[in-house]
Amino acid sequence: MQIGRRDLLAGAAVAAALPGALRAQEQPRRGGTVTVHMGSEQRILNGSLRASTGVYVVAAKMQEPLVELDGEGRPVPMLAVAWQSAPDGLTHTFRLRQGVRWHDGKPFTSADVQYTAMEMWKKHLNYGTALQLYLQAVDTPDPHTAVFRYSRPMPQDLLLRAMVDLGYISPKHVFEGTNVLENPANTAPVGTGPFRFVQYERGQFIIADRNPDYWNAGYPYLDRIVWRFITDKAAATAAMEAGQVQLSPYSSLPLADMDRLRKDPRFIVSTRGNEGNAVTNTVEFNCRRDFFKDVRVRRAICHALDVDFFCENFLYGFGKRGTGPIPSSSPDFYTPGMPQYEFDRRKAERLLDEAGFRRGAGGVRFRVRLLPAPWGEDIALWATFIQQSLQPIGIPVEIVRRDAAGFLTAVYRDHDFDLATGWHQYRNDPAVSTTVWYRSGSPPGSPWTNQFGWQSDEVDRLIDDAASELDPARRKAKYAEFTRKVLEEVPVWMAIERQFISVTSARLRNHHNTPRWPSSHWSDLWIAS
């Protein structure tokens, strides 16, 4: 029921949100090339088909979503200039920006929105398929109006926040009548964004050049963006220090190097601009096991882990104790003051004794196998720390290393694990990718869902109610109740709360000024001389 600030251009909104007297004095300089470090390669560079930071960091410069977040984390116009929702939450009307052209010269219309929503988000986009499950149709009364019709109430704030990630539009005329997944435009994006795709050399680099016909006149400042694939993290730091790369987003450098570069005046190492992409390190219990069936054992494990010590000594302070599935960086849904599992080894031992798992031969209570996800240095460190922390309370841990495919299959399909640890990614709203970790009913084989052999009717009901609750205050209260409940039961413990770290050359200006900046359009980014 809120009319978007229709006359605010996205670029202007971004510039207005920028604090700092120094920045304001500097005159933006046009031209130049920014080279970005990429730690891994994506198969599809299309935000309408793949929701992933690794996709956005490239594709979002060429493609645009309907809405974006401003510096304060509020949805602001991109390809949609205004939106309105019916009181029953069943229809949402988007007014689209006029005079926008695709990179191939064709006009952008509501038909593109309709096609993308029905054929891509609803059918192929990860998380999108779940979000748009009850989307029935997108009506196009005129070329600049798109009306989303749902069969179940859809809260406007949920839709808008989710659409920041899950709302990228693709051109209908390029995809229609082709095999959507195999379309060549998936690796050579055709969009409406500030940069135009130029070249993609597999395993080496991607190049995009300034779009001179960009709808936001005067932008972008840069002439070119180059993304370079450097898989070895230490080598990537070397490339940054040698001045070959100006930006490494999403914690892609070694923690030790990021800590070292913090003191180097040539770089800015910060989590700023990543507030919208909170990550928590998990401790996932297989509650089918005799020992983890008992909630006291699960709680004992939580009590045995000194999270503060870990964050301080192993993560160089890039992280803090997690307080629940909803991170503290999401004020619209976060409720402070929830009960916590403080570090207390003696309490852990007592809980284990009470549960009947007393120390046997060699002081061993029981043995567990821990599967760490193979991405992220912090996961490997955390897994080792779990091993080191559980040994003293009589639980020897065997770490089982698997590659990505092996890990996902073992944990989320075959349930062949006792403990697992990886990342939970929070995407602006708990209903997008968080509650699935607790909701029962996900079929085996769905990664990052509740495959823990644990189920609670009460939690299931809370999750469903909250997802279709239209009143923001009541919605927040429901999530608070949900948080309290899952903290009590801990089928999975969100132990550490972190934000992605970006390492940026100090010569760049206007960077990290929105909550999901590395995934945004960068049209106002420029290089100081």
Add this chain to the structure above:
Amino acid sequence: MKFLAYAARRLAASLPTLLILLAGLFVLLQFAPGDTVDALMAQAGGGDAVMAAELRRFYGLDLSVPERLAAYLWRLVRLDLGFSAIYNKPVATVILERLTPTLLLMASSLSLAFAAGMVLGVLAARRVNGWPDTVISTLGLIFYATPSFWFGLMGIVVFAVKLAWLPPGGYGTVGAGYAGLRLMLDIAWHLILPTVTLALIFLAIYLRIMRAAMLEVLNLDFVRAARAKGLSETRVLVRHVLRNALLPMVTLIGLQAGTMLGGSVVVESVFSLPGLGRLAYESVVQRDLNTLLGIVFVSAILVIVVNFVVDLLYAKLDPRITATG
């Protein structure tokens, strides 16, 4: 013509081996936990069961193993390497794109190891058990014993970051738009560190072979005779000794071709080179079966070709062997 027929015969003789190898790997990888769709989901950062099922149907992963194996072999017979799910391209294209850096890297490393090994081997053999011999042999062994990734990373730290003499990685300056000679120089510039890193592993072996071969040959009657005739040391060396000592070294090239490709997995990963070795590692991790089998096929052909060339060289060097034999 004779050579061509010989080459064709050699290739035909290796084909059954190759087919068995590919089928064996295909079956072996079926036991790996997870498939390429799982890897795709991990890459995309999430997805649901419906999407996974649809992708599996799309890539034909819902068929039974024998069905897929039969389909694969049938395609192979028609020289079609199939389609890569991860790269979204025909496997042949993916491999072709990655072949040049690896070939360049292997060729330059082999040449360097060969040349340096030869020179050092000769130096060592001329004063056997003297201090140059001891120093050279020990140095060779130290290079051989150093893990190559460690050597590469240290090379980056010293030569790229501290001294800024060489680029820290990559295959050419990105987006520089060089062409012709400038492009070749640029690539060569980027390949210096990787080449040295990969060559050092093999340097010790060539050095050892060269030294041993030299010692063996120096002792033979005809060399003694040549010396007795009063030929200068250098002429004896070049005319009689080198020619014979080259034989085992050339043989070794054939044997090392496969090992070198394995070594390039690590070196390419350290220097972010877009080569075949890294592609192989990635396709194992991503369960990209078609690509992996394609690489095995291509590298096997490569090894066969190298061995064939070695045979020809052999025939040139040693007149007793004829290529037709």
Add this chain to the structure above:
Amino acid sequence: MAAFRRYLRSPAPVLGLVLLMAVIAMALCADLVFPRDPLALAGRPLQWPGTNPRFWLGTDGSGRDIAAQIFHGARVSLLIGVVATAIAIALGIAIGAVAGFYGGGVDTVLMRVTEAFQTLPNFILLLVLVAVFGSDIVTVTVSIGAVSWPAPARLTRAEVLSLRNREFVLACRTLGMGDLRLILGEILPNALPPVIVYASVVMAVAILLESALAFLGLSDPNVASWGNLIGTGRTVIRSEWYVSAIPGVAILVTVLAVSLVGQGLNDALNPRLKERT
């Protein structure tokens, strides 16, 4: 005895023997010097060598004592090296001997298989095996052994081929000796020396292969191997380079020692080269 004296005459093999003994000694006394679990949290992570008297080689990124890991790692690396080599040499001898002794069809088939394995880069096969069967220490060791047998097999076959028609073999055959006794009792003892010398190469490669696997994050994380230590040190190589440098040197020394001993044995058993000078 003459061979032994020849071995001791030049300095390099003696140095190799001394280094190898030192590594073996480290492996043997690991439990005495560092009785604690080398993988346990010992102190603050990434302490430089020499800054804390408790950890004279410093601590790694997980707060584990590097010196303890080096000592315990000697055990693991030697074990991986020896067991993988034993597997490779045993397989190689069996296949090579059978192929060389019987010749004909058996030989052709076995050599085709050997060729197939040699055509396939062994490190890539190793990656496949580890991806399929997991990366616990047993799998890693067996896999390394399983990819290293073709060269010993060829070597054995060549030796057996040259011995097969010698007088003493033919004599034994006319005496009615069975194939198995002939191979095991008469041919192999004569064919073995070069193969045993070659084992030093296999062992050196095995240790390096494990470290390369660990570098790619695919070795067993539950044992204190040098490769793992390098793997964890990989991310801090720019600042705390000692974490990977120390085990790197340990690997270097061990591989060097094994190679020097192998070379010494080769020269000692093959005296023609040495005596000339």
